[in-house]
Amino acid sequence: MTEPHNKEAAALLAGTVDALPAGALEAQLDLGRPLRVKFGIDPTAPDIHLGHVVVLRKLREFQDLGHTVVLIIGDYTARVGDPSGRSATRPVLSPEQIDANAETFKRQAFTVLDRECTEIRRNSEWLDMSMQDLFALTRGSTVAQLLERDDFAKRFADRRPISILELLYPLLQGYDSHAVGADVELGGTDQKFNLLHARAIQQQYGSAQQSVLTMPILPGIDGVERMSKSLGNYVAVTDLPDQLFGKLMRIPDQVMPTYYELLLGRIPDPAAPPVIAKRALAGELTDRFHGAGAGAAAERAFDTLHVDHGIPDEIEEDALPDGETIHLPELLAGSFGISRSEARRLLAGGGVKLDGAALGRDDLDLDRARLEGAVLQIGRRRHRRYV
RNA sequence: GGGGGGAUGUCCGAGUGGUUAAAGGAGACGGGCUGUAAACCCGUUGGCUCUGCCUACGCAGGUUCGAAUCCUGCUCCCCCCA
Numbered sequence: 001m002t003e004p005h006n007k008e009a010a011a012l013l014a015g016t017v018d019a020l021p022a023g024a025l026e027a028q029l030d031l032g033r034p035l036r037v038k039f040g041i042d043p044t045a046p047d048i049h050l051g052h053v054v055v056l057r058k059l060r061e062f063q064d065l066g067h068t069v070v071l072i073i074g075d076y077t078a079r080v081g082d083p084s085g086r087s088a089t090r091p092v093l094s095p096e097q098i099d100a101n102a103e104t105f106k107r108q109a110f111t112v113l114d115r116e117c118t119e120i121r122r123n124s125e126w127l128d129m130s131m132q133d134l135f136a137l138t139r140g141s142t143v144a145q146l147l148e149r150d151d152f153a154k155r156f157a158d159r160r161p162i163s164i165l166e167l168l169y170p171l172l173q174g175y176d177s178h179a180v181g182a183d184v185e186l187g188g189t190d191q192k193f194n195l196l197h198a199r200a201i202q203q204q205y206g207s208a209q210q211s212v213l214t215m216p217i218l219p220g221i222d223g224v225e226r227m228s229k230s231l232g233n234y235v236a237v238t239d240l241p242d243q244l245f246g247k248l249m250r251i252p253d254q255v256m257p258t259y260y261e262l263l264l265g266r267i268p269d270p271a272a273p274p275v276i277a278k279r280a281l282a283g284e285l286t287d288r289f290h291g292a293g294a295g296a297a298a299e300r301a302f303d304t305l306h307v308d309h310g311i312p313d314e315i316e317e318d319a320l321p322d323g324e325t326i327h328l329p330e331l332l333a334g335s336f337g338i339s340r341s342e343a344r345r346l347l348a349g350g351g352v353k354l355d356g357a358a359l360g361r362d363d364l365d366l367d368r369a370r371l372e373g374a375v376l377q378i379g380r381r382r383h384r385r386y387v
Numbered sequence: 388g389g390g391g392g393g394a395u396g397u398c399c400g401a402g403u404g405g406u407u408a409a410a411g412g413a414g415a416c417g418g419g420c421u422g423u424a425a426a427c428c429c430g431u432u433g434g435c436u437c438u439g440c441c442u443a444c445g446c447a448g449g450u451u452c453g454a455a456u457c458c459u460g461c462u463c464c465c466c467c468c469a
Contacts (some may be wrong), residue, residue, distance in 0.1 A: 222414090223425085232414090250424040275423045282423095306424060329435095341434060343415085347430060351417040358418095379417060381424080 005029040008065055008387035015265065017189050017214045020196065024211035028183055030345075035067045038182035038210065040123070040173060041109075042074035043101035048108040049234035050285075051218040051227035054262045055186050058215055063117040070119045070180045071109060073102045076127040077172050079136075111237050111289055126179040127172055129329065137171055140198070140204035146170060146230040170194045174201030181353035182210045189214045190226070218262050223245065241290045245298035246381075247284035249306075254283065311356065311375055315383045325365045328352075332376065335384045346378055353377040 007027045013019050028035055041052070041061055048056075059069045075098045106120060129137075144165050155162050165267055170193060177185060177198035185195050195212040202209045217226045220233025227234045235247045251259060253274045259281055260268045268277040283295030290298075304310045319333050320326060332343035332352065346352050348361040355374050377383045 171392085222426095248424095253423085253425050256425090273422065274425075275421095278423060278425080302424085307422080329405055338416095339434065342432085344437075345431060346417065349417050351431090 005032075009202065012058075012061060012065070013213075015215070015262070017216055018192060018212065020212045025184065025213070028211060035183040036070050036119075036181055037062045037067050037176055037346040038070045038072060038180060038185040039187070040077075040176055040185075041075050041105060043105055044078050044096050044100035046104040047236040047238060048105060049227055049229065049236050050259075050263060051188070051220075051234065053112055053237065054218050055188065055215050056109065057263075057265075058186055058213070060114065062201055063114045066117075068117055068119060068122070069113060070121060071106075071113070071180060073105060073120065073122045074173075074176075075099075075102055075122045076124040077176075088145055089316055104148075108237050116385050120279070121180055123172070123179070124228065127175065132161035137175055137201070138168070140201065141171055143167075145197070145200070160290045170197040171201060174198035177210050178202045178205045178207045181207065183208070184213060185210050185299060186215065188217050188226075190217060212240055216258075216262055219255050219258060221247055221251045223255040237289050239289075241286050241294045241298040242301045244289065244361070245282045245286045245295065245302055249278055249302065251278070253278070305380055309356075309380065311377070311383060315375060315385045317385045317387050320368060320386045324368050326368055328359075328364055328366060331371075335376070336378055336382055338378075351379055 005026065005146075008027055012025065019025055037059060039055060041048075046139070048229040063069055078098055102122070102338065106129055108315070110118075130232075147156055149170070151164055157378070174197050176182075178201055182198070183200075185198060187195050192212070192214050192347045195210075196216065219225070220227035220231060221235060222233040225231050226232055235244060239247065248259075256268060256274065256278055260266060260277075264281065264284060269280070272280070279299060281301055286295035286298045287293070301312060304312055321331070329340040329343040332338065332346070334341045335344075338346075342362075343352075346362075347359055347363060350358045352359045352363075354366075354370070354376055356377070371386050373385070373387065375385045
């Protein structure tokens with residue numbers, strides 16, 4: 001084993017949870033050729049979020065060392081649905097939706113990955129197989145093996161349903177590895193079973209077996225559940241700068257160190273108060289996805305809104321309806337996409353402001369003159385100017 | 388094939404004839420506080436022409452002065468035995 005490869009291995013293993021089998025990656029690096037590093041993603045929900053970024057950053061490290069990333073768009077497996085985590089049945093996507101999502105995915109993945117060292121494949125290329133081929137694939141795996149998987153085992157014990165289709169998922173993902181000749185596969189720790197099962201499939205087909213690296217799971221901005229689109233606790237890489245900054249300011253203080261470690265690769269400044277550390281985190285990530293300076297601009301907007309409780313510079317405009325008096329519930333409902341009843345409740349609760357001054361329960365009808373050119377505001381974040 | 392259980396508001400989940408727009412929790416939203424859109428505290432959380440009216444407890448009928456609660460049929464889901 002040569003010295004430079006040891007260093008390379010150490011860098012690549014940093015921050016990973018599992019590297020299996022032990023020593024496999026080091027041996028592969030000693031081959032002295034670029035490795036094919038697989039990462040698969042199902043285009044079910046078309047937003048790459050910071051949870052994906054944890055894995056993507058590691059992939060980028062491989063690329064920076066001259067290895068090739070094979071990005072698999074699971075357009076076919078998306079029809080099956082990975083049963084990991086929640087057992088809710090996935091909605092069936094149309095081919096058009098899957099295509100559109102796949103495009104979005106590609107674009108977003110390159111906010112982190114190096115386009116030059118990335119090979120993109122769709123697993124419909126090889127998974128659209130004959131029944132005979134499927135038989136051949138399924139012959140190699142047993143129910144007992146699959147039931148070892150944590151969530152299957154649990155559901156089986158609880159007598160909750162496990163569909164045959166779901167059982168098939170690890171086989172299909174494994175077949176992907178065989179099809180693209182993967183040397184290494186990355187995923188979150190929740191993917192450990194699937195990643196390892198791929199080794200069995202590769203062996204079954206006489207391919208070289210991949211090594212497996214798992215990355216920690218990033219908690220969502222609720223600080224509790226894993227970050228996921230379906231739980232709504234995610235920060236998308238396409239979120240607008242102000243949104244991205246603001247969402248990151250909302251993470252509970254306890255998970256801040258985790259965010260630092262997984263997204264920035266360091267710990268927060270121990271001398272900094274939480275709010276300062278959180279601002280630094282939010283600013284840095286905003287810069288990363290929107291360019292240098294975006295973080296600072298977003299921070300100024302944040303201060304205006306949440307520290308000074310002021311009105312932002314840029315506000316969407318709406319036209320006032322005709323008439324000398326304006327019925328506020330109707331206006332608010334139309335502008336902010338809420339019901340008139342909700343508008344009344346917000347009014348009664350002091351949540352509606354006109355040019356910064358709170359309105360009350362009885363301010364149902366206002367003279368047009370008071371609204372012309374004025375700004376109506378719900379809470380701190382929603383504003384509309386009337387022209 | 389046989390037997391059993393279930394479908395409640397954004398979600399989870401109480402409720403088994405009469406203040407039930409439906410307990411409780413979560414989430415969300417609003418207010419207060421704040422060196423954070425953290426934490427903490429308070430409030431709201433079906434719609435509307437809003438001191439009232441309308442629509443709601445899988446779907447369609449029925450019983451009753453009155454039903455989410457009882458009856459019949461239907462749809463869907465789950466479990467057990469084979």
